[in-house]
Amino acid sequence: MSSGEVALMLVYAVQLTGFFSWIMRQSAELQNGMVSVERIVQYTELESEHDDTQAEEVPKSWPSEGHITVSLLESLSYKEKITNMSMKYDEDGEYVLKNVSLDIKPKEKVRISFFERFDPLSNIGIVGRTGAGKSSLLRALFRLTPPVSGNVMIDGVDTATLPLKVLRRGIAIIPQEPILFIGSLRRNLDPFNQYSDEELWRVLEQVELKPVVMELPGGLETPMHEGGSNFSVRNFIYFCFLLENTNLACKCVSSKIAVPL
Structure with missing residues (x-):
């Protein structure tokens, strides 16, 4: 075997090593991706909540005290x-x-x-x-x-x-990782289109977000990026406090905001 053939073999051996490394990376990424698919399949197979509870007569203002x-x-x-x-x-x-x-x-x-x-x-x-x-x-x-x-x-x-719909409408939660949906800011603040612009601006002012929203080109119609990525973590969580509920459950969110709850 000539020296030229040996050199050619070494060159291809180095290229083959890089190819094997690429295969390993792709295999790991495929495995990670399939974990997400597996979880989605599990969620689709979950049984829906069957709520056979008969509606009890409760006032429209319930809950009013939060006891x-x-x-x-x-x-x-x-x-x-x-x-x-x-x-x-x-x-x-x-x-x-x-x-x-x-x-x-x-x-x-x-x-x-x-x-x-x-x-x-x-x-x-x-x-x-x-x-x-x-x-x-x-x-x-x-x-x-x-x-x-x-x-x-x-x-x-x-x-x-x-009924679950009545119960969960009367209380609200801000999880450790809050969620905002893709759509306009108005859609996130008022998903059922129940409030006027004046009322929305008033609650924004209460959580010190009115100046932030006024500086946005679209104001209340500003589109929200996935996960609220176009806002800071502080403002993102403040948006989640705009909930008109007597009972508000917050899980480990106070470390990310500057004012007391």
Whole structure:
């Protein structure tokens, strides 16, 4: 074998190594992409929520005070002492909440956080390590998972007696990673087209966003990018506070904003 043939073999060997590296990268990207496909397939196979709850007569102003209690099924008066709310994600699983007692009075601030230190101005702090049940408590509040025993009451109304649409319209949540939808800013603020421009500008002013929106070329008609990427993290979260609800649940968002909740 001549020296020229050996040199040619080495050149192609180096190129072949790069080709194998490219194959490995493409294989890893394909695997990551298929994980997303697998999750989408799992979501499409989830059973829809069947809500057979008969509508209970509740005033249109409900909830007006925001008094939340977790109590025994027998304890139907939200003024009584509350004990023993337990919850499982499935019948054969372990308890994710066990013997929980909770009484949140009207206008009382509650912080749900991983950290054991919280703002001393808050009245109540719900803290704990990962998996302690903080998110499970929110799931019980929104009836994403019904409790095994006990009940959740808001302003004296047992949430188990309410249709899901009525319940979830009366409370709101700002998750750790808030979401804004593609469309105009107005569409995100007023999805059901219920409020006038004056009312929208008024609430924007309340959360110090009016100057920001006035500087935008389209004003209220400014298109929102996916995930609210055309706004800062601070302003993005402030938009999520424009919710007209007596009960607002916030999970670990206070570290990203400059003013107290």
